[in-house]
């Protein structure tokens with residue numbers, strides 16, 4: 001009896017709360033009506049957010065709004081509106097939405113979820129250091145090739161057998177960023193490596209960036225943190241930050257050592273010292289911010305690049321004819337006696353078309369979630385203060401009206417009759433505007449070098465008894481292809 005009373009009271013309170021907190025959608029971009037009180041929320045239990053947002057765009061156009069729980073979210077599904085919002089009105093829309101599961105986990109620290117001064121200064125500084133790598137003792141390409149060399153050695157042991165290269169690849173890519181940002185590298189067999197790689201990769205699979213849980217204030221915590229892997233992620237974050245504290249101390253001891261390296265952490269600590277010497281007591285360059293910043297860079301820099309390369313390898317296996325064309329272009333322009341250089345790509349339109357098609361098809365980071373701190377307008381529509389703006393990159397990359405057959409993997413769609421590259425304004429894997437990916441050049445170099453390095457040495461095939469790998473994906477913050485195994489056959493070239 002009492003239980004029934006309690007339940008009825010809870011339901012009534014929830015209803016009153018929902019009724020009094022309905023979003024004010026006056027003047028907002030039009031969109032579906034949905035159910036009373038919750039809108040289209042329950043659709044997100046039936047399909048993943050990216051296909052849901054793209055499906056609604058077919059009916060409601062490239063700029064619409066949809067009620068999800070107690071929020072009316074604005075969805076952008078075209079490059080025109082993405083550029084209008086994130087570039088032309090970038091000052092207003094370069095914020096992150098507050099209240100998402102991801103914003104709770106990232107807590108506004110670091111860079112990807114940071115705001116205002118912390119974000120602006122961290123971003124400017126990080127871009128500056130990334131640019132300077134080319135001018136320092138070691139260029140980005142050298143960092144990449146160092147790890148490519150070890151990766152090729154590791155794969156050598158797997159020739160002729162079914163091989164899931166995911167873990168070795170993640171290890172090598174981690175080593176690139178780890179070396180650049182904190183000055184260390186790990187041996188491939190280092191036992192510390194597995195937890196670092198696992199914990200970084202797991203962070204981005206814990207939540208679906210635009211998924212159901214984001215719009216349910218109470219359920220979002222229960223639903224996210226009840227997962228066993230949430231405890232693991234939480235524990236790993238603490239462990240990782242402790243490790244960065246140790247590294248910061250080691251870097252501080254060596255800061256004036258002329259023999260020290262030129263990594264990101266040193267550059268940050270030098271800037272910190274400079275600002276403190278100038279009497280800037282409110283500097284954002286604190287040890288704590290450094291830990292979160294480096295942690296963010298590893299999270300966003302690892303899984304995205306590994307996933308891109310896994311999509312590349314998956315399509316090589318699925319399409320032997322495409323693999324042959326890539327190899328022919330490679331043989332003519334690079335040969336097999338030296339490692340590729342990033343310069344080589346300008347003479348290789350087919351390869352560029354292939355990588356562009358991977359970025360389109362794979363849409364590695366499918367959603368760019370932004371917010372606006374003040375009420376504003378977009379395309380003449382009212383956008384209330386603190387609306388969530390969902391840039392559906394996947395939806396643009398898979399728009400039938402633009403591509404005709406988006407479901408087919410076809411590098412040729414980016415080549416003209418003379419075999420020259422066609423650049424499309426509708427391919428935006430790194431997003432646009434002031435909040436766009438700041439690791440784009442690094443990611444492009446990594447993708448080209450690793451793809452070419454592997455193709456130079458191996459032919460990719462399907463292991464005996466295995467079926468063709470599927471293009472189905474798991475939708476977290478990134479779109480990950482399902483695990484697959486490859487059969488590597490050596491091309492008998494002396495490379496690496």
Ligand code: HEM
Pocket residue numbers: 086111112113123177296297298300301302304305308364365367368369370429430431432434435436437438439440442443444
């Ligand atoms: C192929 C690989 C990658 C893809 C497809 C990718 C894509 C993206 C996308 C779509 C965003 C969101 C932009 C927005 O909200 O408008 C982003 C943000 C970001 N990416 Fe990447 N990324 C990749 C690799 C990297 C790498 C290697 C790094 C650095 C080590 C990196 C660092 C960042 C950072 C720091 C942000 C947040 C920027 C900000 O909030 O100001 N990314 N990336």
